[in-house]
Amino acid sequence: MKLTLSWLKDHLDTDATLAEIVDTLNMIGLEVEHLDDKSRFAPFTIARVLTAEKHPDADKLKVLTVDAGDGKPVQVVCGAPNARAGMIGAFAAPGTYVPGIDLELSVGKIRGVESFGMMCSERELEMSDDHQGIIDLPDDAPVGTSFSAYVGLDDPVIEIGLTPNRPDCTGIHGIARDLAAAGLGTLKKVPAEPVTGDGACPVGVTIAAPDLCP
Structure with a gap:
């Protein structure tokens, strides 16, 4: 049986920590x-690409200026074909472990140009197998905040x-009742939504005690 912490809290009113629940x-x-506490996704930040210029020594690379909200x-x-000025995506700073490629980032030089982190694709964050471009978030995504919290990867x-x-x-x-x-x-009272049928029921049913069998 698998459950997320947020799903459990739909049925259980509690201030207990994850460790206490376990x-x-x-x-x-x-x-x-x-x-799976999802802690590996905590370091990723929503960031905006300010500029995107062609790499001076590589046709398929771009040199980006990225604002992660700290000024x-x-x-x-970046080698992603969809990288452009103004887009918002998921940024990983040096020292961040990127789970999708099993790599801890460091400051490095790519074809002679220093790179201080990376803009991530969905595959690099284990969201899907898509590695054709970096994540492209809506224009109103809050720059400088947690990417995992924004997309629900922190549950x-x-x-x-x-x-x-x-x-x-x-x-x-x-499970909530036992906890x-x-x-x-405190167990929350979650009303049971009636399941509506489609068409006439082929079986006749008599309910002798409606109060016991709602």
């Missing part, structure tokens, strides 16, 4: 088999190994 799940017998534009050498994923005797926890509400019973928060 510890409590293990304590009540819902063993956490894997936790200190940096130079980035931790918890994977629980369910045993056959816990069918009540094959749903997110059951609430363990004192980790």
Whole structure:
């Protein structure tokens, strides 16, 4: 059973930390088999390309000036064909680990021009296999803020190994109910939305106790 932290909080009102939630799940017998806290995406920042000029010694490269919101534009050498002045994307500064290419960035020279970081593609951030160009965000994307928070990459994923005797926890509400019973928060009342049928029901149904079977 996999669940995100935000999904759990749709059903559980709690101020508990991620570590406290994981510890409590293990304590009540819902063993956490894997936790992806998404921390690897935290360093990436929404940035604007201020200028994009042709590399002096490479036809397919461009030299960008990038504003990551701190008032200190940096130079980035980029080979993406869609790189242009004015676009907004995801920036990784030197020292950032880029998971999609398993590489920690450093300041380097590309065909004689220094590059202080990179503008990232979706593949480099494990969002898809697209590596044809760098990420192109809407014009109103907030420069200088967390890219992962903006696109929802910062939502931790918890994977629980369910045993056959816990069918009540094959749903997110059951897991939230157990955590609430363990004192980790308050279970939210989530109304069950009626499922409307399409066409007449081929089976006759009699409900003897409507109050017990809404």
